[in-house]
Amino acid sequence: MNSLDADLVIWLNGLSGNVVIFDDLMRLVASDYLMPLTFSLGMLALWLSGRNPVERAKYQLATLVGISALALSNGAVWLINITWDRPRPFVDHGDQLNLLFYPPTDPSFPANPVAIGFASAAAAWSVNRKFGWWLFAAATVYGFSRLYAGVFYPTDIIGGAIVGVAVFGFTTYLRRFLEPLVTTFIRLIRGLSAA
Amino acid sequence: MNTDPMVVRDVFASHYFLLAFLASLGTMQVAVTISGARGLWLTPYRAMTRWLGIALIVTGFLIFFAQPLWIEGPWAAGSVEADSVSREWGQADWADLAGARNVNDIHGGLDGTRQAIWFPLAAVLAFATSALAGALNLWVFKRAEGPAVQPGQDDSDADGLAGLAGRSYFSNLPVSWRKFRSEVADVWRTGLASADRWSVFKVILGRSPE
Numbered sequence: 001m002n003s004l005d006a007d008l009v010i011w012l013n014g015l016s017g018n019v020v021i022f023d024d025l026m027r028l029v030a031s032d033y034l035m036p037l038t039f040s041l042g043m044l045a046l047w048l049s050g051r052n053p054v055e056r057a058k059y060q061l062a063t064l065v066g067i068s069a070l071a072l073s074n075g076a077v078w079l080i081n082i083t084w085d086r087p088r089p090f091v092d093h094g095d096q097l098n099l100l101f102y103p104p105t106d107p108s109f110p111a112n113p114v115a116i117g118f119a120s121a122a123a124a125w126s127v128n129r130k131f132g133w134w135l136f137a138a139a140t141v142y143g144f145s146r147l148y149a150g151v152f153y154p155t156d157i158i159g160g161a162i163v164g165v166a167v168f169g170f171t172t173y174l175r176r177f178l179e180p181l182v183t184t185f186i187r188l189i190r191g192l193s194a195a
Numbered sequence: 196m197n198t199d200p201m202v203v204r205d206v207f208a209s210h211y212f213l214l215a216f217l218a219s220l221g222t223m224q225v226a227v228t229i230s231g232a233r234g235l236w237l238t239p240y241r242a243m244t245r246w247l248g249i250a251l252i253v254t255g256f257l258i259f260f261a262q263p264l265w266i267e268g269p270w271a272a273g274s275v276e277a278d279s280v281s282r283e284w285g286q287a288d289w290a291d292l293a294g295a296r297n298v299n300d301i302h303g304g305l306d307g308t309r310q311a312i313w314f315p316l317a318a319v320l321a322f323a324t325s326a327l328a329g330a331l332n333l334w335v336f337k338r339a340e341g342p343a344v345q346p347g348q349d350d351s352d353a354d355g356l357a358g359l360a361g362r363s364y365f366s367n368l369p370v371s372w373r374k375f376r377s378e379v380a381d382v383w384r385t386g387l388a389s390a391d392r393w394s395v396f397k398v399i400l401g402r403s404p405e
Contacts, residue, residue: 024293028260031296032304037215040314041222041252048226053357056230074307099277102299116307149277179394180386187382190355191375193367194322 005153009089010096013150017098029145030101035138036113039120042135043067046124047195058127060186060195061175066123069164069171073115076167077160081107090150100149111152111160114143118164119171126172139164198284203269203303208313210262211305215317217255223318223325224248227359234359234367235325239336263287263295269303270295279304326364333363 016023028034047063050056086109090097106112117139125132143157152160175182189195220237225248227235236244263270264287271285279298287295298304305313353360354371362370390397 027293027297031260032300032306033211033214033259033296033310034256036307036310037218037314040215040310041218044219044318045222045226048223048232048356049229050356051230056356071311100294101277102279102297102302102304103277104299105301112307176391177393177395179390179396180383181396183386184379184383187375187379191372191379193355193359193364193371195355 005155006089006093008154009147009150009152010093012148013089013097013100016100016148016150023100026145026148027100029141030149030151032113035117035142038138039070039117039135042120042124042131042138043070046128046131056195057186060189061182062123062127064182064186065126065171065175066120066168068174069119069123069168070116072171073119073164073167074112076163077110077112077115080110080159080163084109086153086156088151089153097150099151101146101151104151108152109156109159110163111143111146111156113146114139114152114157114160115164115167117142118161119168120164122165122168126168198269198282198303200301200303203298204305204309206266206268207298207303207305208309210259210266211310212313212317214255214259215314216321217258218252219314219318219321220324221248221251221253221255223321224251227325227356230356232356232359233361234329234333234363235322236332237325237328239332260296261292263292264289268295269298329359330363330365 016026043063043066046059046066050059085107088104088108090099090103118136121132121135121139123132124135139161143152143160146152147154147157186195223235224237224244227233228241228245228248237247238244262268267284267286269279269282269284270287270291271283272288272291274281274283274285275287275291275294276282277294277297279302282298282302296304300306300309354367354374358367358370387394387396387400
């Protein structure tokens with residue numbers, strides 16, 4: 001499994017260096033700022049875009065769950081990281097890779113950026129399929145860019161996606177135990193004219 | 196890295212804040228034109244506000260990723276390698292631009308925690324800006340396009356974002372707050388009654404579902 005994983009990242013990363021514009025595009029997409037901010041903006045848009053009271057309440061609840069899932073994904077990734085310290089591809093196969101991104105120092109599995117992307121996409125998808133698919137696409141492209149850059153294995157990306165969606169599911173379930181606090185909190189924000 | 200990470204972090208934080216502010220403001224404008232919260236629009240017209248929002252988002256990202264061309268930072272031309280260790284202080288050139296912002300957080304890039312602090316602050320500032328501009332808009336341009344209130348809503352009764360369909364933030368706030376204060380106890384009671392039987396509050400307060 002590991003050798004197939006390594007072969008895939010070496011093959012994909014081996015495509016770099018041929019089309020400079022594509023490499024530059026991947027460097028931009030892989031950045032710590034473009035996609036993570038896009039996911040946050042997605043949550044902000046979801047909060048504000050409900051067209052009527054029912055839709056608004058549904059979207060805002062999903063936003064709160066999404067933001068919580070995003071934060072909890074980091075915790076879940078950290079827990080897995082302390083259990084399994086998987087070396088990054090450039091550590092094991094540095095001589096075969098053309099690194100396009102700085103070498104992160106945390107473990108490779110699961111891909112944290114992908115986990116947060118999929119957590120927020122799942123939150124959006126749960127209330128607005130079209131918008132959710134767009135965020136899933138963004139999270140997938142983000143994962144692909146990190147793979148292409150040589151900082152993750154394909155299984156790290158898949159693992160990150162699973163963690164993100166699973167944590168969203170867990171957070172949705174967790175919310176039930178915190179009611180009526182969550183609904184009252186949204187009502188408070190509405191009292192401040194922001195919900 | 197030949198530069199103090201703290202100095203690099205300050206540069207990144209200020210640039211990121213500007214990006215987050217512009218992008219949040221833009222996103223907010225697009226979203227409130229969908230929901231019809233006119234009290235937060237930067238212009239009196241829906242289409243114009245939406246296009247302005249899109250322009251603000253694009254401008255925010257363009258400025259952030261192009262800034263290394265004219266602002267000095269850990270991206271001096273020729274020193275931008277994938278590994279951010281070798282960076283020199285200076286301005287980037289076009290060839291280095293795509294990777295200029297890819298600086299490891301141990302070398303001064305912004306980690307997730309710092310972004311999670313700066314983003315909400317920028318979003319709150321963007322909301323305040325929208326509220327101010329929206330109030331000015333409603334005051335100056337009395338005749339904005341379309342109905343001031345969403346169909347099926349009573350202007351005097353609407354609160355929160357719904358109330359912003361026809362009122363400025365500042366005239367909507369007292370209405371919303373008054374309504375919150377009068378309804379909060381009911382919201383809590385109803386929520387508690389319909390909450391899962393394993394709700395932490397239901398367990399603590401010992402209430403039955405009915």
